[in-house]
Amino acid sequence: MKLKGVLVGLLCVILPAASWAGDGNGKAQFAQGTELLSKGDFEGAAKAFEAAAKAEPDNQNYQVRAAIVQRVLAMRQSLDEQTDNEKWLNTAKALHAFYDENGIHDQALALANRAHTRLNTTETAVMLARSRLALGMNSEAAEGLRGITQSKIDAQVRVLLGLALARQGQKDEAAKLLTTLKDTAPESAQCEFDLARLHTLLGQHKEATAALVRCFETTPPSGLDAIKEQARTCDDLKPLQSKPEFKKALDTQSKVAESKCSKGPDCGKCPLKKKCQGKDQKSHEDCKGHGKSNAPSKP
C-alpha cells in the first residue's frame, strides 16, 4: 500500500515537472531567438528558432518562425547575388517589412538606403522615409521626401511628408499638405493607415477614424489581424486609442478578396472561392504579388 502511495506521489511530481521542462526548452530557445533577432544576429536567431521548433515539433508558431527566419537568411544572401532589379526590389521589400515587423529598424534603414542608392525611385524614397520615421529621424525623412520630383509625388509621399512635418511641430504646413490630397486620393491601405496617423497628430480624430476604417476595409482578410494590432500599438495613434470610435473602427471587416488561398481547412467560407474557380482568374493573376503593396508595413 505504502509503495503504491509513494509511486503515485512520484508520478504526481514527475509528470508535471517533465511537462513543464518540455515546455520550457522550446520556450527558452524561442525567447533567445527573438532576442538575437532584435539584435540583428540572424544566424544565431535561426539556430535558436530551429532548436525551439525541434524541442516542440507540435508548436505551429515555433515551426513558422523557424521557417521564416531561415528564409530571411537565404534572402539576405540572395540579395547580394541578384542582378534582376525587379526581383532585387521585391526581396528588399520583403526583408524591409520583416525588419520593421521585428523592430530591427537600423537594418531596415540600411537596406532602404541601399535600395534608394541602387534604384532611386519614388518607391525606394518612400521606403527610406518610412525607415527614417520609424527611427524618429523626422527632418531627414522630410528632406528626402522633398527631394522627390514634383511629377512623381503621389498621395503616399504627401502623407508621409505631412507626418514628418507634424512630428516636428509644423502642423500648419502638414495640414496644408492634407488639403492637396483631394487631387491625389490615397490608393492603398498603407496610405490610409499613414493618413490616420497624420490626422491623429493634427487632432482630427474623426477623419483619422474614417481613414482607419478605409484602411481595414481595403486590407485582405489574412492581413487584417496584423494591421489592427499595429493600430493598437502605434505611437502616433495613441491619442485615438482610448476613444470609443477607435474601438468601433477595430470591428471593421475587410471588403476586399484575398490575394491567395487562405489555407483554411476547406473552401467552405474562403473568400477566394470564386477566384479559385477561375471566374476571376485575370484579376487574380494581376494581384498575385505583382501589384502594388496593398497592406501597411509596420509604422
Next chain:
Amino acid sequence: MTFARRIVQFSFLLLTLVAVFLVGGNAEAWCPFGGVEALYTYAREGNLVCSLGVSNFYILGGVLLSVLLLRRAFCGYVCPIGAISEWLQAAARRLRIRPRRVPYGLDRVLALLKYAVLGVILYFTWRAGELVFRGYDPCYALLSRHGEDITFWAYVVSGAILLISLFVKVPFCRWLCPLAAVFTPFSRVGLMRIKRNPDACTDCGACSRVCPMGIRVHTHANVTAARCTACLECVAVCPTRKRGALTWGLPRHLDRRGPLAVTSGPWPQAALIAIMLLCIGAAVAATYTFPLPSFVQTRGTAPATTATLYVNIEGVTCRGSANLLTYFLERDDDLEIPGYLKIEAWPGPGASAVHITYDPSQTTPEAIRNAIKQPYFDLVINQFRVSPFQITEP
C-alpha cells in the same frame, strides 16, 4: 427476390459506412451525382470542384451504363438513401403503420420536383464551381463524418425524408432525387424491361400495389417507365407468374419467350446483380487503371524536351490547396521557376500524388522542391506565407 435485394442493399451500405467511418474514405468521391456536379467545371477548366475526384466521372459512367441496361436498378439495389427509405417502409409495416397511397396524378406532378431540384443544384453549383448545396444534402449528412460544413438544414431535410418514408413509399427517390432526374432519359430507353402478358394476367393489381415507385404495372403491356428500379417485386408477387403473366428480360426474348426472358427463380435477380456489379466494378477498375489528374494547371508552351518530377505532397487536399501549391510554384521571388510548367495533381487526404513537368534547361528538381517548401513573401499583405506542404518521395 426481396431478400436478395436487401442483402445487396445492406452490403453496399455497409461498404460505404466502413469506408467512411472506419477507413476514413471520402464517400463523395464515389457519388455518381458528384460526376454531374463536376462536369461543367472540369470541361471548362480541367479542374474538379473540392472533394470530388475523377472517380466521380467513372462511377457516373458505370452507373449510366447500368441504367441503359437495367433502368434505375442502381436506385433499387445500391443507393443508400433508397435502401434506408425502403427499410423504414418495411419497419413501418411491421409497426402496422399503413402506407399512404398518393393519387397517381399528384404522384406524377410531385415527380416533376426532381427536375427543379436538379436545375437549381446544377445552376448554382456550375455557376460557383463549388458544392454549394453540400451543407443541405441528406446523403452527405447521413454518410459523411458530419463535417463542419453540414448545416442544421441538412438534418432537417434528412429527418423529414426519413419521417415521410414511414408513411409514403420512397418519397425522396420518387420526387426529389436529382440523380433520378439525370437517369430519366437513359432509363427511358433502358434495355431490360418487364412484359405483361394480358392473356395470362388476371388484372388483380397486386403488381401495382407492391411497386415502390408507384408504377401501374397492371395497365401496361411493357413496363418502360423510366422510374422502374428493376426491383422485380411485381414479378415476385404475381399470382400467375408461372403462366408468364409478368416476365423480365431482353425485349426480343420477352416476345419470343427466349432464354433471356425469366419469370421466376433466382436467375433474373442474380443476372441483374451481376450486371450491376460489373458496371460498378468496371468504373472502380477504370479509376485506378486510368487515374486522370483532377487538377491540371499549365504555364507557357512546352519545349521540345521536358522532364517530370513525381512527388507525393502532404497538404494538397482540395482544389483550393492545389491552387496554393501552384502559387508557390509560380512565385516571382528569387526562387522563381522559369519557363514551362505543368502541374498535375490528385488532391486528397494524406499525401497526394503531384506530377510537375518542367523545362530541364531552365530549372532543376531541387529548385522545384525549394519553391514548394520555402516561405513566400506576399507583397499584397506584406507578410510571409509559410508553405503548408510537406514533400514525400513517391
